[in-house]
Amino acid sequence: GAGAAAPGRRTGTDTSGRAAIGARTLRTDRWWVQPLLTVVALVAFIVYSAFRAFQDAHYFAEPYISPFYSPCITTACEGDTFPELFTGPAFISPAIYILVVPLGFRLTCYYYRKAYYRSFWLSPPACAVAEPHRRYTGETRLPLLGQNLHRYFFYLGLVFNVVLTYDAVLAFRDETGAWGHMGLGTLVLLANAALLWLYSLSCHSCRHIVGGRLNSFSRHPLRYRFWTLASRLNAHHMRYAWVSLFGVAFADFYVLLLATDTISDLRFF
Numbered sequence: 526g527a528g529a530a531a532p533g534r535r536t537g538t539d540t541s542g543r544a545a546i547g548a549r550t551l552r553t554d555r556w557w558v559q560p561l562l563t564v565v566a567l568v569a570f571i572v573y574s575a576f577r578a579f580q581d582a583h584y585f586a587e588p589y590i591s592p593f594y595s596p597c598i599t600t601a602c603e604g605d606t607f608p609e610l611f612t613g614p615a616f617i618s619p620a621i622y623i624l625v626v627p628l629g630f631r632l633t634c635y636y637y638r639k640a641y642y643r644s645f646w647l648s649p650p651a652c653a654v655a656e657p658h659r660r661y662t663g664e665t666r667l668p669l670l671g672q673n674l675h676r677y678f679f680y681l682g683l684v685f686n687v688v689l690t691y692d693a694v695l696a697f698r699d700e701t702g703a704w705g706h707m708g709l710g711t712l713v714l715l716a717n718a719a720l721l722w723l724y725s726l727s728c729h730s731c732r733h734i735v736g737g738r739l740n741s742f743s744r745h746p747l748r749y750r751f752w753t754l755a756s757r758l759n760a761h762h763m764r765y766a767w768v769s770l771f772g773v774a775f776a777d778f779y780v781l782l783l784a785t786d787t788i789s790d791l792r793f794f
């Protein structure tokens with residue numbers, strides 16, 4: 526803070542009782558590199574995924590469907606990997622109806638919260654760097670109160686993981702519907718599904734759901750086993766968050782290249 530707050534209205538690092546340091550930080554390393562990289566990577570993903578979601582084309586290349594468009598639940602869908610549930614207005618892309626689940630899941634994720642609170646809100650931008658905001662209310666009010674919805678998005682995300690795994694299984698059929706096909710696209714969809722499972726199973730809410738609020742682990746051996754596994758994965762949650770984000774964009778991009786005949790699928794069987 527600038528240290529200029531009037532007496533009695535002191536907030537943040539100007540609170541009385543704290544050392545009167547004028548500088549915003551005494552750190553001499555390049556603490557701003559990480560928040561900057563986070564902004565660049567997240568903005569790139571947001572721009573690309575928004576473009577693809579609104580494009581409403583090139584998301585299906587037999588037998589592959591882009592993860593941005595799955596589950597594809599309207600009658601306007603290219604391909605038929607999922608039951609078509611309703612007919613929507615033609616100007617709404619099928620990706621828009623399902624966007625809320627992955628978007629809500631990632632936006633409320635504990636790791637991404639840290640990432641965007643630091644890099645976009647600068648609240649604070651790094652350890653031991655004072656934030657520019659005068660007041661801090663945490664996640665006690667709207668809209669940030671909504672972060673508590675994370676556990677419900679976690680459950681919905683599991684349903685999506687099942688659907689995307691099903692898409693990867695369907696990718697073992699060829700254009701005629703016969704089983705026994707395997708192309709690079711099959712592996713791309715499989716890897717995407719696997720990474721999304723790792724992201725979900727390493728989730729902080731997942732760890733709490735399987736092992737939280739237990740007074741005695743010895744009386745719940747199975748949950749203890751799951752909790753141990755979730756804890757191990759949880760240590761790498763940040764990595765899974767980034768790799769699965771990259772993975773889902775890559776899987777979409779691969780389908781885009783096939784659907785526009787830019788490349789043809791490498792075929793193993």
Ligand code: FES
Binds near residue numbers: 634724727728
């Ligand atoms: Fe990141 Fe739940 S904490 S997905």
